[in-house]
Amino acid sequence: MKRHHAVVRITHWVNAIALTVMIGSGLRIFNAYPAFARRGESFCCYPFERTPIPAKLTFGGWLGGARNWHFAMMWVLVVNGLVYLAFIYLHGEWRDLVPRRGIVRDSREMIKFYLNARKDHPKQGKNNALQRMAYFSMPLVGVMAVVTGIAIWKPVQLAPLTDVLGGYVWARYWHFWAMLLLVILTIGHVFMVFTVDPYSIPSMITGKYNEDLSPEARNARPFVHLLPQHHDDAPTV
Amino acid sequence: MTMRPPSEEPQPAASYRGHAAERLGIDRRRFLLASGGAIGALALAACDSQGPRSAQKLLKLAERKNETLERALYRHTSIDAPPAGALPAGQHFPSYFVSHEVPTWDDSARGAWKLEVGGLVRKPVQLSLADLASLPRIGYKLDHFCVEGWTAVATRTGVRLADLAKLVGVQPGAQYVDFQSFDDGYHESWDIDSAMHPQTLIVYAQDGHYLNPAWGAPARVYSPVKLGYKNTKYLTKIMFLPDRNGGYWSDRGYEWYGGV
Numbered sequence: 001m002k003r004h005h006a007v008v009r010i011t012h013w014v015n016a017i018a019l020t021v022m023i024g025s026g027l028r029i030f031n032a033y034p035a036f037a038r039r040g041e042s043f044c045c046y047p048f049e050r051t052p053i054p055a056k057l058t059f060g061g062w063l064g065g066a067r068n069w070h071f072a073m074m075w076v077l078v079v080n081g082l083v084y085l086a087f088i089y090l091h092g093e094w095r096d097l098v099p100r101r102g103i104v105r106d107s108r109e110m111i112k113f114y115l116n117a118r119k120d121h122p123k124q125g126k127n128n129a130l131q132r133m134a135y136f137s138m139p140l141v142g143v144m145a146v147v148t149g150i151a152i153w154k155p156v157q158l159a160p161l162t163d164v165l166g167g168y169v170w171a172r173y174w175h176f177w178a179m180l181l182l183v184i185l186t187i188g189h190v191f192m193v194f195t196v197d198p199y200s201i202p203s204m205i206t207g208k209y210n211e212d213l214s215p216e217a218r219n220a221r222p223f224v225h226l227l228p229q230h231h232d233d234a235p236t237v
Numbered sequence: 238m239t240m241r242p243p244s245e246e247p248q249p250a251a252s253y254r255g256h257a258a259e260r261l262g263i264d265r266r267r268f269l270l271a272s273g274g275a276i277g278a279l280a281l282a283a284c285d286s287q288g289p290r291s292a293q294k295l296l297k298l299a300e301r302k303n304e305t306l307e308r309a310l311y312r313h314t315s316i317d318a319p320p321a322g323a324l325p326a327g328q329h330f331p332s333y334f335v336s337h338e339v340p341t342w343d344d345s346a347r348g349a350w351k352l353e354v355g356g357l358v359r360k361p362v363q364l365s366l367a368d369l370a371s372l373p374r375i376g377y378k379l380d381h382f383c384v385e386g387w388t389a390v391a392t393r394t395g396v397r398l399a400d401l402a403k404l405v406g407v408q409p410g411a412q413y414v415d416f417q418s419f420d421d422g423y424h425e426s427w428d429i430d431s432a433m434h435p436q437t438l439i440v441y442a443q444d445g446h447y448l449n450p451a452w453g454a455p456a457r458v459y460s461p462v463k464l465g466y467k468n469t470k471y472l473t474k475i476m477f478l479p480d481r482n483g484g485y486w487s488d489r490g491y492e493w494y495g496g497v
Contacts, residue, residue: 028285029386033385035387038323038324039329039331039388039389040326040389040390041324061285064486067491068296068300069288071303071492072296072298072300154496154497155382155497156317156497157307157310157311157462157496159315168388172386
């Protein structure tokens with residue numbers, strides 16, 4: 001039994017690439033005018049107006065190059081996202097990804113465990129409560145990024161959409177926030193993969209996963225019990 | 238009715254057969270380190286670059302497909318209206334040109350300024366500023382959408398290009414319009430649909446005053462359905478053409494369509 005279906009594995013990595021290019025090129029576009037204020041106005045809600053993002057974090061080389069990447073890769077992101085959502089809906093994977101009743105209590109147990117206030121790893125199935133929330137939010141924020149993106153791409157031809165978001169200036173701000181949330185979710189995800197369950201990386205490539213090395217089996221929290229030989233240890237002191 | 242699924246699920250008994258890489262004798266940690274390093278190196282090499290050269294063809298293809306979609310999406314009835322509370326940029330409106338200094342029309346050297354409207358038309362005309370000002374005048378408070386991401390609000394006053402097109406009798410074969418200038422060869426060509434939008438104006442006044450040289454005097458094209466760079470300032474010629482004719486920024490890598 002594979003841990004992740006091939007469709008999930010492929011869309012995961014396509015998404016990783018598409019999202020990286022979208023964020024890098026988006027930041028390069030942002031740097032052409034690293035502010036939200038309309039000319040002649042000030043903007044309430046961004047503390048770094050007119051401070052560019054470090055060029056090393058951007059992609060595209062210049063505004064035109066970044067725009068060309070952004071407007072091409074957006075189709076990869078959208079089509080890949082739709083394939084993923086359609087697949088997990090039809091194939092049933094969504095059941096492991098939506099929050100279920102008891103999510104608050106289950107999340108509290110996970111946090112208690114990570115803070116060392118609980119000794120044994122809670123057993124919550126393929127995805128624990130925190131993972132469910134993260135993997136459920138990711139597509140939602142993705143939709144937010146796409147919708148706000150369309151609103152600032154076509155603020156006149158699709159004016160009703162842009163207006164719903166508060167006009168062009170605010171739609172651009174919400175687009176920036178969608179990017180920030182995606183970055184935060186991704187950093188959290190990658191941090192947990194490398195510090196808690198690096199053995200899940202092959203499972204996202206080949207689909208194979210060894211349950212003996214699962215975080216539950218190793219009783220692993222970030223940086224603790226990372227190595228397989230700990231897996232039948234008693235809880236740490 | 239859904240039952241509350243059990244929170245504590247039984248764990249399947251897994252038999253450990255070892256990962257393929259391990260059977261091949263590749264140490265897991267070393268593999269992770271190496272692949273992480275490779276990904277990091279790739280990412281660093283990509284930073285701040287334009288990406289692989291071979292991708293440029295694909296990007297061009299995407300731009301053409303996007304243009305097809307954007308032209309299908311285009312409606313004459315889609316009208317720009319800045320939010321009620323938006324302040325006009327006034328003196329904060331940026332000045333932009335490609336010459337080394339502000340382009341100004343020197344009457345003594347080049348004769349009186351005229352705007353030539355020609356190409357695939359029955360009656361080409363040459364209009365002085367006074368001629369333009371005597372044509373049906375229209376003013377809109379409009380957003381300006383710059384390719385860089387900023388917007389600015391200004392009241393633009395001038396003549397609808399659709400009215401000028403009636404005046405000169407545009408022929409059916411004219412599918413594109415090229416807007417040319419005396420700003421060091423700056424020009425941009427448009428699709429005819431965008432040019433005939435009711436808010437596409439040949440502007441000679443901004444915020445109630447004749448244009449000053451910093452903003453494109455004596456006349457410029459302005460439409461909220463196009464990004465700023467498509468809106469040629471310092472106009473000299475409006476040519477109705479059977480084919481597209483590129484543009485200053487379109488030839489340098491910005492999208493030719495530049496629709497908003």
